[in-house]
Amino acid sequence: MPAPENKNATQARRDFLKTTTAAAVGSSLLTLPGLQSAVFADSSDILKVGLIGCGGRGTGAANQALKADPGTRLVAMADTFGDRIESSLINLGKIKEISDKIDVPEENKFTGFEGYKNVIDLCDVVLLATPPHFRPEHIRYAVEKGKHIFAEKPVAVDAPGCRAVMESCRLAKEKGLAVVSGLCWRYHQGMRETFANIHDGMIGDIVSMRCSYNTRGLWSHERQADWSDMEYQVRNWLYYNWLSGDHINEQHIHSLDKMAWAMKDVTPLSATGTGGRLTRTQEIYGNVYDHFAIEYIYENDVRGFSRCRQQDGCAVDVNDQIVGTKGKADTMSHEIKDHSGKRLWKFRGKSKNMYDAEHEELFASIRSGNPINNGEYMTKSTMMAILGRMSAYTGQEITWDQAWNSQEDLTPPAYEWSSMAVAPVPMPGVTPFV
Numbered sequence: 273m274p275a276p277e278n279k280n281a282t283q284a285r286r287d288f289l290k291t292t293t294a295a296a297v298g299s300s301l302l303t304l305p306g307l308q309s310a311v312f313a314d315s316s317d318i319l320k321v322g323l324i325g326c327g328g329r330g331t332g333a334a335n336q337a338l339k340a341d342p343g344t345r346l347v348a349m350a351d352t353f354g355d356r357i358e359s360s361l362i363n364l365g366k367i368k369e370i371s372d373k374i375d376v377p378e379e380n381k382f383t384g385f386e387g388y389k390n391v392i393d394l395c396d397v398v399l400l401a402t403p404p405h406f407r408p409e410h411i412r413y414a415v416e417k418g419k420h421i422f423a424e425k426p427v428a429v430d431a432p433g434c435r436a437v438m439e440s441c442r443l444a445k446e447k448g449l450a451v452v453s454g455l456c457w458r459y460h461q462g463m464r465e466t467f468a469n470i471h472d473g474m475i476g477d478i479v480s481m482r483c484s485y486n487t488r489g490l491w492s493h494e495r496q497a498d499w500s501d502m503e504y505q506v507r508n509w510l511y512y513n514w515l516s517g518d519h520i521n522e523q524h525i526h527s528l529d530k531m532a533w534a535m536k537d538v539t540p541l542s543a544t545g546t547g548g549r550l551t552r553t554q555e556i557y558g559n560v561y562d563h564f565a566i567e568y569i570y571e572n573d574v575r576g577f578s579r580c581r582q583q584d585g586c587a588v589d590v591n592d593q594i595v596g597t598k599g600k601a602d603t604m605s606h607e608i609k610d611h612s613g614k615r616l617w618k619f620r621g622k623s624k625n626m627y628d629a630e631h632e633e634l635f636a637s638i639r640s641g642n643p644i645n646n647g648e649y650m651t652k653s654t655m656m657a658i659l660g661r662m663s664a665y666t667g668q669e670i671t672w673d674q675a676w677n678s679q680e681d682l683t684p685p686a687y688e689w690s691s692m693a694v695a696p697v698p699m700p701g702v703t704p705f706v
C-alpha cells in the first residue's frame with residue numbers, strides 16, 4: 273500500500289489551474305533570482321536526468337536520454353508505486369550501452385503523488401511520463417525550478433490543464449529551457465519530408481484530411497485485495513477520463529497531431545463528433561469510450577475527418593491522408609500522388625528511430641544553448657483531442673474558443689489512497705458542456 277498523501281494537494285492543483293492563465297504567474301516567477309537555465313555547453317558537463325513515471329514509456333525515454341548524450345546520468349526516479357521504479361531499474365540495467373550511466377541511490381527514489389518535486393529538484397533534465405492528468409503540474413514545477421523537460425504526449429486531460437501548460441511553456445521559452453514533446457512523429461525524417469512537401473505546395477491547397485487510429489484493446493491490471501479504488505484507477509489509468517483524457521487524447525493524439533501539422537498548427541474552428549462504448553462495457557473499463565468519429569471544421573471549409581477505436585477482433589487501420597487541390601499525401605507510406613494516381617514523390621531515405629531522434633535533438637539543443645520548445649504545438653494538439661472528446665461526449669458542435677475556455681476541471685476530490693467513485697460514462701445529448 274503506497275504512503276498516504278497530502279489532502280490539500282487536489283485543492284492546490286485546482287487553484288493552480290485556475291490561476292495559471294494569468295500572466296501574473298509568469299511574471300512573478302520571472303522576477304525570482306537564480307531561475308535561469310544552467311549552461312551545459314561542454315559535453316563533459318554532466319546532465320543529471322530525472323524520470324517521473326517509471327512505466328513502459330518512461331523507461332524507454334530514460335534509455336533514449338542516456339544514449340542521446342555522453343554526459344547524461346540517471347540520478348533520480350519517482351513513481352506513485354515503488355514496484356514500478358524497481359522494475360524500470362531492472363529493465364534499464366539490462367541495457368549494456370547505458371548501464372554505467374544509471375546512478376539512482378535509494379534516497380533518490382520517490383513514491384506517492386508528491387515525489388515529482390524531489391526528482392525535479394535533483395535533476396537538470398526531467399522526463400515526464402506519468403498519465404497525462406499530472407503533466408500540467410509537473411511541467412509547471414519543472415519550469416519554476418529552471419529544468420529542461422521531455423514531456424510525453426498528451427500534456428493534459430482538460431482545458432484548464434492545457435491553458436496552464438501553454439503558460440508554463442511560454443515561461444520556459446523566456447527562461448531558455450527546452451521543452452521537447454513526445455509527439456514523436458514530428459521527429460521522424462520520412463514524416464518531416466512528407467509534411468515539408470505538403471507545406472511547399474506539392475498537393476496544392478488542403479481541402480480535406482482523414483486520419484484513423486483503429487486498433488485493438490490495451491492492457492489492464494487485475495485488482496489486488498489491498499488496492500484502494502484510487503490505486504486501482506491509477507494503475508489502470510487508461511480507462512479513467514480524469515487520468516487519460518480517454519483514448520482519443522491518450523492514443524489518437526498522434527493522428528490528430530499530424531492533421532494539426534498539415535495545417536501548420538492553425539487550430540480548427542469547431543468539431544462535431546460521435547462516439548460511445550460497445551465492446552468495453554464492463555466495470556474494468558472505467559468510464560472511457562471505445563470509439564470516436566470526429567469532424568473538425570477549419571477556415572475555408574477545410575474538413576478533417578478523424579476516427580479511432582480500441583475494439584478487439586476488428587481491423588487495424590492507423591493511417592492519415594491529406595487531400596489537396598493538386599494531389600494527395602499518404603503520411604505513413606511517405607508518398608504523394610496527383611489525382612490521376614501518378615506518384616509525385618516518395619521518401620527514399622532512411623529514418624532513424626524517432627524516439628532516439630527526439631532525445632538526441634533535445635540534448636543537442638541544450639548543449640548548443642538553443643533549446644527546442646515544442647510547447648505550443650503539443651498543447652494545441654492536446655486541446656484538439658479534448659475538443660473532439662467534448663463534441664462526442666455532449667453530442668454538440670463545440671467551437672475551439674468554447675473548448676479552450678472550458679471550465680471543466682477533472683481534478684479528483686482528493687489525491688488519497690482511499691475510495692473513489694467512478695464518474696458515469698458520458699451520454700451524448702445528456703452530458704453537458706462545461
Ligand SMILES: NC(=O)c1ccc[n+]([C@@H]2O[C@H](COP(=O)([O-])OP(=O)(O)OC[C@H]3O[C@@H](n4cnc5c(N)ncnc54)[C@H](O)[C@@H]3O)[C@@H](O)[C@H]2O)c1
Nearest residue numbers: 325326327328329330351352356401402404406424425454
Ligand atoms: N509517444 C509514444 O509513442 C507513447 C507511447 C506510449 C505511451 N506514451 C505516453 O506516455 C505516458 C505513460 O504511458 P505508459 O505507457 O508508460 O504508461 P505506464 O502505465 O506503463 O506508466 C505510467 C507510470 O506512471 C506512474 N504514475 C502514475 N501517476 C503518477 C504520479 N502522479 N506520479 C508519478 N508516477 C505516476 C504509474 O505508476 C506508472 O508506472 C502516457 O502519457 C502515454 O500516453 C507515449
